[in-house]
Amino acid sequence: MSVLRPLDKLPGLNTATVLLVGADDALLQQLADSMLKTDCASELRVHLARSLPLPSNVNRPRVDLLVFVINLHSKYSLQSVEKSLHHVDASFFLGKACFLATGAGRENLCSVHRNTVVRLAHTYRSPVLFCDLEVEGSRAAMAQRLARMLQISAGHVPGVSAMSLLSLLRSSESPSLEDL
Amino acid sequence: MRSALGGGLGLQLELHFSAMQKTMDPYDAPESTPRQHPSCSLKEYFLAATPLQRRLESVRKQATSFVPTPPRRRIPQRSQLQEDVDPQKVAFLLHKQWTLYSLTPLYKFSYTNLKEYSRLLSAFITAEKQKGLAVEVGEDCNIKVVFSTLLGVKGTQSDPEAVLVQILSKPQLPSEDREAKALWTGWFCCVFGDGLLETVSEDFTCLPLFLANGAESNTAIIGTWFQKTFDCYFSPLAINAFNLSWMAAMWTACKMDRYVAATEFLWSVPCSPQSLDISYAIHPEDAKALWDSVHRTPGEVTQEEVDLFMDCLSSHFYRHFRIHLSATRLVRVSTSVASAHTDGKIKIICHKYLIGVLAYLTELAIFQIE
Numbered sequence: 210m211s212v213l214r215p216l217d218k219l220p221g222l223n224t225a226t227v228l229l230v231g232a233d234d235a236l237l238q239q240l241a242d243s244m245l246k247t248d249c250a251s252e253l254r255v256h257l258a259r260s261l262p263l264p265s266n267v268n269r270p271r272v273d274l275l276v277f278v279i280n281l282h283s284k285y286s287l288q289s290v291e292k293s294l295h296h297v298d299a300s301f302f303l304g305k306a307c308f309l310a311t312g313a314g315r316e317n318l319c320s321v322h323r324n325t326v327v328r329l330a331h332t333y334r335s336p337v338l339f340c341d342l343e344v345e346g347s348r349a350a351m352a353q354r355l356a357r358m359l360q361i362s363a364g365h366v367p368g369v370s371a372m373s374l375l376s377l378l379r380s381s382e383s384p385s386l387e388d389l
Numbered sequence: 390m391r392s393a394l395g396g397g398l399g400l401q402l403e404l405h406f407s408a409m410q411k412t413m414d415p416y417d418a419p420e421s422t423p424r425q426h427p428s429c430s431l432k433e434y435f436l437a438a439t440p441l442q443r444r445l446e447s448v449r450k451q452a453t454s455f456v457p458t459p460p461r462r463r464i465p466q467r468s469q470l471q472e473d474v475d476p477q478k479v480a481f482l483l484h485k486q487w488t489l490y491s492l493t494p495l496y497k498f499s500y501t502n503l504k505e506y507s508r509l510l511s512a513f514i515t516a517e518k519q520k521g522l523a524v525e526v527g528e529d530c531n532i533k534v535v536f537s538t539l540l541g542v543k544g545t546q547s548d549p550e551a552v553l554v555q556i557l558s559k560p561q562l563p564s565e566d567r568e569a570k571a572l573w574t575g576w577f578c579c580v581f582g583d584g585l586l587e588t589v590s591e592d593f594t595c596l597p598l599f600l601a602n603g604a605e606s607n608t609a610i611i612g613t614w615f616q617k618t619f620d621c622y623f624s625p626l627a628i629n630a631f632n633l634s635w636m637a638a639m640w641t642a643c644k645m646d647r648y649v650a651a652t653e654f655l656w657s658v659p660c661s662p663q664s665l666d667i668s669y670a671i672h673p674e675d676a677k678a679l680w681d682s683v684h685r686t687p688g689e690v691t692q693e694e695v696d697l698f699m700d701c702l703s704s705h706f707y708r709h710f711r712i713h714l715s716a717t718r719l720v721r722v723s724t725s726v727a728s729a730h731t732d733g734k735i736k737i738i739c740h741k742y743l744i745g746v747l748a749y750l751t752e753l754a755i756f757q758i759e
Contacts, residue, residue, distance in 0.1 A: 232716075282718065283715065283716050283718075284715035284716075285713050285715040285716035286716075287715075288715055316627075316629055317627035317628075317629045317731065318629060318630075318718065319629045319630065319631055320629070320630035320631055320634075320715075320718060320719065321631065322631050322692075325692075
């Protein structure tokens with residue numbers, strides 16, 4: 210069983226790779242298209258996966274940012290993300306991983322409570338972002354946000370590292386970590 | 390257990406259901422703290438505060454206690470109806486399909502003016518029905534609206550009394566002795582609505598849950614009258630899959646002497662060209678046995694127990710049919726206590742747990758208002 214590690218490969222020149230993991234193929238594809246449309250100084254590469262572990266026979270670049278996409282309308286996507294989390298090295302959760310929850314706006318279709326995802330993200334000490342991937346505007350805004358986070362995780366932004374971004378994002382959301 | 394797949398497959402299997410033990414790793418969830426009820430300390434400090442200040446304080450308290458979020462705990466209401474209720478009087482509420490709406494607090498609604506309201510509403514309905522329809526003669530003129538209170542349909546003493554509105558058809562001939570037929574019935578209630586009652590001023594009456602049975606046109610007309618007269622707002626209350634699974638767990642947990650119906654679930658599979666429906670029926674005693682094996686603390690239901698209960702059912706289904714029920718959407722839950730549909734339709738079957746069912750629905754209505 211191969212575990213995904215953040216620093217096991219050399220980085221490419223001016224390229225940043227993001228791996229989107231989620232059970233909903235259509236949503237991931239749309240998000241990937243939106244991300245590639247954002248204009249960004251670095252060259253973006255977007256990889257999609259339904260679950261981890263990834264097959265080891267493919268030659269792929271180093272993953273700079275790992276995004277777990279959970280569709281709140283489907284419990285199955287939450288379960289498949291939970292299973293995939295076991296195949297990720299712990300050092301990914303130092304700012305190179307985040308959770309993306311989609312579909313919170315449409316309350317009547319939700320099978321998963323948003324608190325469940327918030328608690329999951331809290332357990333893994335990673336930020337959780339909410340958006341509606343089926344709405345064009347929200348998706349484009351989230352794609353821009355992820356592109357920026359990706360640039361920081363890949364080290365292309367001088368002065369800001371993934372860990373410092375993580376501590377910036379954390380302080381506004383969860384003030385009392387001692388309770389855990 | 391009997392499982393049936395709709396949509397033309399017609400596959401039926403008789404399967405023996407045995408209680409399953411499934412281990413699930415819970416998250417490193419924070420230590421569960423009992424849900425902080427903001428109103429207790431609010432009363433001490435804000436006795437003379439305006440309603441707006443009280444509301445701001447409760448919202449601020451909820452915001453700070455939001456993170457880290459404790460696992461939601463809910464106590465199943467096993468209470469019986471209060472002593473001053475005649476079970477026969479509320480028997481007409483059972484076995485009927487009600488459509489749910491949430492209602493914002495009513496301004497200057499008075500329980501002493503019910504006859505006045507009956508008169509005004511009758512006149513309004515007659516006027517609306519005659520508007521622009523000169524051809525229909527005599528059909529709708531013989532209706533009468535009756536407002537009354539439903540005693541005992543509430544949770545605590547501070548809840549306002551439930552109000553019942555009925556549109557009755559007057560008998561055509563005065564010599565006939567037959568009873569007036571109810572064309573449309575609707576009732577407003579508030580069961581354990583402490584969270585909302587704390588934050589409104591005395592001019593408002595909080596009856597957040599509205600249940601209607603009858604023609605949709607009548608519901609619309611009555612809704613318009615209430616909105617104009619009491620400055621409130623109706624909105625349809627939909628129940629999402631998450632809340633339906635809570636209902637399934639809570640109702641399965643209820644102790645019943647006699648089960649009148651099987652425990653049934655209906656799932657909707659999103660696929661093209663037309664969606665597939667999966668109906669899953671379990672013998673009620675098996676469902677109770679499964680719940681008892683999952684349940685730990687008596688008197689409380691936790692999120693983990695509800696998830697485990699539903700996951701056991703899903704994994705059993707997966708083992709036989711290789712279909713992940715978690716990828717589908719729960720649309721309907723039906724037990725011996727009550728049955729609920731995601732479009733906001735409810736049917737209460739057991740009178741013992743009427744208050745319990747209404748309490749959960751009131752909570753959903755209050756949540757939607759806020």
